[in-house]
Amino acid sequence: MTLGLATLNTNKLPTLFMSYKGIYKPENPKKYIGNPNMIVYRSLWERKLFRYCDTNAKVLKWASEEIVIPYYNPAKKRMAKYYPDVYMEIITKDDKREKILIEVKPFKETQPPKYKRRTKNTLLAEAMYSQNTAKWRAAEEFCLDQGWTFKIMTEHELGV
Numbered sequence: 001m002t003l004g005l006a007t008l009n010t011n012k013l014p015t016l017f018m019s020y021k022g023i024y025k026p027e028n029p030k031k032y033i034g035n036p037n038m039i040v041y042r043s044l045w046e047r048k049l050f051r052y053c054d055t056n057a058k059v060l061k062w063a064s065e066e067i068v069i070p071y072y073n074p075a076k077k078r079m080a081k082y083y084p085d086v087y088m089e090i091i092t093k094d095d096k097r098e099k100i101l102i103e104v105k106p107f108k109e110t111q112p113p114k115y116k117r118r119t120k121n122t123l124l125a126e127a128m129y130s131q132n133t134a135k136w137r138a139a140e141e142f143c144l145d146q147g148w149t150f151k152i153m154t155e156h157e158l159g160v
Contacts, residue, residue: 020041020042020043020044020047021040021041021042021043022040022041022047023037023038023039023040023041024039024040024041024047024050024051024054024064025039026039026050026054027054027055028054028055031053031054031059031060031061031062032054032061032062032063033061033062033063033066033087034063034064034066039064040064040065041064043104044160045104045153045155045158045160046064046085046086046104048158048160049085049086049102049104049153049158050062050064050086053086053088058090058091059088059089059090060089060090060091060097061088061089062086062087062088062089063086063087063088064085064086064087065083065084065085066083066087067083067084067087067101068081068082068083069081069082069083069084069135069138069139069142070082070138071134071135071137071138071139072134072138073131073134074130074131074134075127075128075130075131076131082135082138082139084101084102084103084139084150085102085103085104086100086101086102086104087099087100087101087102088100088102098148098149099146099147099148099149100148100149100150100151101139101142101143101148101149101150101151102150102151102152102153103135103136103139103150103151103152103153104152104153104154104158105132105152105153105154106154106155107154107155107156109128109129109132110132110152110154111129112129113125113126113129136150136152
């Protein structure tokens, strides 16, 4: 039996098709750089990373969308601002301090879009990929200048 949209219970649509958003309440607010009462997550993956930053003893400090990186947006053909999802300062295995910027994205969005025909959705995916790669190049350059590390974390790295 197939379930068509006509038989789909529309009362369930908000939980099925909307991303999860909310305010993260830290257990260790002193570790957070910024206002610990306004930590917004835009996905359950971000919330999982926030919890890791908040509760892991190796994470000394962390922040969400507190760093601003200017970049050229090729889709809009103008300068824009990029706010990476997470900044963290950690103690590495060899007891060194490392500063990391992290972007949380679905793996599919980290790859060039593949298509058989160029549809409106394909063009949107290409524009989003172009914008994301421009952001990530700017973040890599910014981190290189600061002596930091830039990482993109997908469902694979987050274990979801």
